[in-house]
Amino acid sequence: MIFVTVGNSNIGFERLIRAMDALAPKLPYEVIMQIGSSSYIPKNARWFRYADYETMLEHFKNAKVIVTHAGAGTILDILMLGKKPIVVPRLKKFGEHIDDHQLEIVRALEERGLVIPVYDIQKLGEAILDALDSNLKARPRRKTPPRLVRIIAELVNNVGGI
Amino acid sequence: MKLLAACESGGHLTQMTYILKHLRELREDINIVLVTEDSKRTKNLKSYSLFDEVYLLETSGYKNKYLRYLHAFSPTVFIKVLRILKKERPDVIISTAGWVSIPAFILSKVVFGIPTIYIHSWSRVTKKSDSGRILYYFSDVFIVQWPQLLEKYGKKARYFGGIL
Numbered sequence: 615m616i617f618v619t620v621g622n623s624n625i626g627f628e629r630l631i632r633a634m635d636a637l638a639p640k641l642p643y644e645v646i647m648q649i650g651s652s653s654y655i656p657k658n659a660r661w662f663r664y665a666d667y668e669t670m671l672e673h674f675k676n677a678k679v680i681v682t683h684a685g686a687g688t689i690l691d692i693l694m695l696g697k698k699p700i701v702v703p704r705l706k707k708f709g710e711h712i713d714d715h716q717l718e719i720v721r722a723l724e725e726r727g728l729v730i731p732v733y734d735i736q737k738l739g740e741a742i743l744d745a746l747d748s749n750l751k752a753r754p755r756r757k758t759p760p761r762l763v764r765i766i767a768e769l770v771n772n773v774g775g776i
Numbered sequence: 777m778k779l780l781a782a783c784e785s786g787g788h789l790t791q792m793t794y795i796l797k798h799l800r801e802l803r804e805d806i807n808i809v810l811v812t813e814d815s816k817r818t819k820n821l822k823s824y825s826l827f828d829e830v831y832l833l834e835t836s837g838y839k840n841k842y843l844r845y846l847h848a849f850s851p852t853v854f855i856k857v858l859r860i861l862k863k864e865r866p867d868v869i870i871s872t873a874g875w876v877s878i879p880a881f882i883l884s885k886v887v888f889g890i891p892t893i894y895i896h897s898w899s900r901v902t903k904k905s906d907s908g909r910i911l912y913y914f915s916d917v918f919i920v921q922w923p924q925l926l927e928k929y930g931k932k933a934r935y936f937g938g939i940l
Contacts, residue, residue, distance in 0.1 A: 621786070622785075622786055622815070622816075622817070624839055625839070664816060666816060666817060666820070667817045684899075685786070685787050685899070686787040686790075686791070686897060686898045686899030687786055687787025687788070687789070687790030687791065687899075688787070688790075690787070690790050690791065690794065690898065690939065690940065691790055693940060694794070712841050713903070715899060715900055715901070715903060716899075718900075718901040718902055718903070719898075719899050719900075719901055721901075722901045722922065728940070759798035759799075759801065759802060760798070760937060760938070760939060760940065761936050761937045762795075762895075762919070762921070762936045762937050762938065762939055763795055763798040763799060763802070763939075764802065765936045766795060766799065766870070766893065766895070766919075767798075767799055767802040767803055769893055769917055770777065770779055770799070770803070770806070770867075770868045770870070770893070771777075773868050773891040773893060773916055773917060
C-alpha cells in the first residue's frame with residue numbers, strides 16, 4: 615500500500631492529491647490518501663479526510679511508501695518508525711501554507727539524507743517508482759536520547775539558577 | 777519536581793511527546809502536566825501514562841494566523857491559564873511553540889516567576905516563528921533546533937542539535 619498524507623491543516627493540498635490520483639492507476643500497489651480539507655476528491659484511490667493519531671501511525675507502519683506534505687510532526691513520526699518518506703512541500707505561491715517554511719525543512723532534511731524531496735510535482739511518479747525499487751530504510755531508530763533532550767533534562771534541574 | 781509542558785497540537789505536540797518520553801527515561805521522578813489545545817488528536821491524551829494531568833484550551837478556529845494569535849492574548853484564555861498555573865504551581869515550564877505557549881510563558885514569568893524553557897520548532901530552519909519572536913523575551917532558556925537561527929534571534933539563543 616502507498617499512503618499519502620497532507621496532515622491536519624485546515625488548508626487543503628489539492629496539488630498533491632490531484633497528482634496522486636492521476637498516478638494511482640499506474641502504480642503497482644493500492645493507494646490510500648488522507649486528504650484533509652482538500653476540495654478535490656480522489657477517483658482512483660481510497661481516501662479519508664482525517665484520522666486519529668494512532669490510526670495514522672498504523673498507516674505509516676503498513677505502507678510500502680509514504681508520500682507526505684512537509685509537516686514536521688508527520689515527518690518526525692515517520693522517521694521514528696525507521697522509514698524514509700517522499701516529501702512534497704506545501705508552497706505559499708499556491709496558497710498551500712502561510713509561508714514557505716516547508717520548503718526549508720525539506721531542503722535541510724534532504725541535506726542529511728533523511729527524506730526524498732519532490733520539488734516539482736511532475737517528478738512525483740518517478741520518485742515513487744524509485745522508492746518502490748529501493749528499500750526505504752532511514753537510519754535506525756535512535757535508542758538513546760538525543761543531546762538536545764539530555765541537555766533539557768539537565769536544564770529542568772538547574773533552571774532556577776540560570 | 778513538577779514540569780508543565782505547553783504547546784499547540786499537531787507537530788508541536790509530536791515534538792513535545794518525543795522530548796518528554798526521553799525525559800521520563802532520564803528522570804523518573806518528574807510529574808508532567810500538559811497544556812495544549814482541544815483537537816481530535818488531544819481528546820484521548822488523558823489516558824496516556826506519560827501525562828499526570830492534561831488541560832485542553834479551546835482552539836481559536838481561525839485560519840488566519842493573526843487572528844489565531846489574537847486568540848492567544850484573549851482574556852478568557854489568560855484567565856484559564858492563570859487558573860491552571862495557580863492550581864498546579866509547576867517548578868518549570870517548557871514549550872515546543874505554538875499559540876498555547878504564549879499565555880503560559882507570559883503568566884509564568886510575569887505573575888508566578890516560574891522558570892521557562894522555550895524549544896523552537898524543528899520545522900523552522902531559517903525563519904523566526906511568531907511565538908518565538910514574542911517569547912524570546914519571556915524565556916530563561918531559549919533553544920533553537922537549527923544553527924541558522926542563532927544569529928537571527930540574538931545572544932540568548934542556544935543550539936544543542938535537533939530533536940533528530
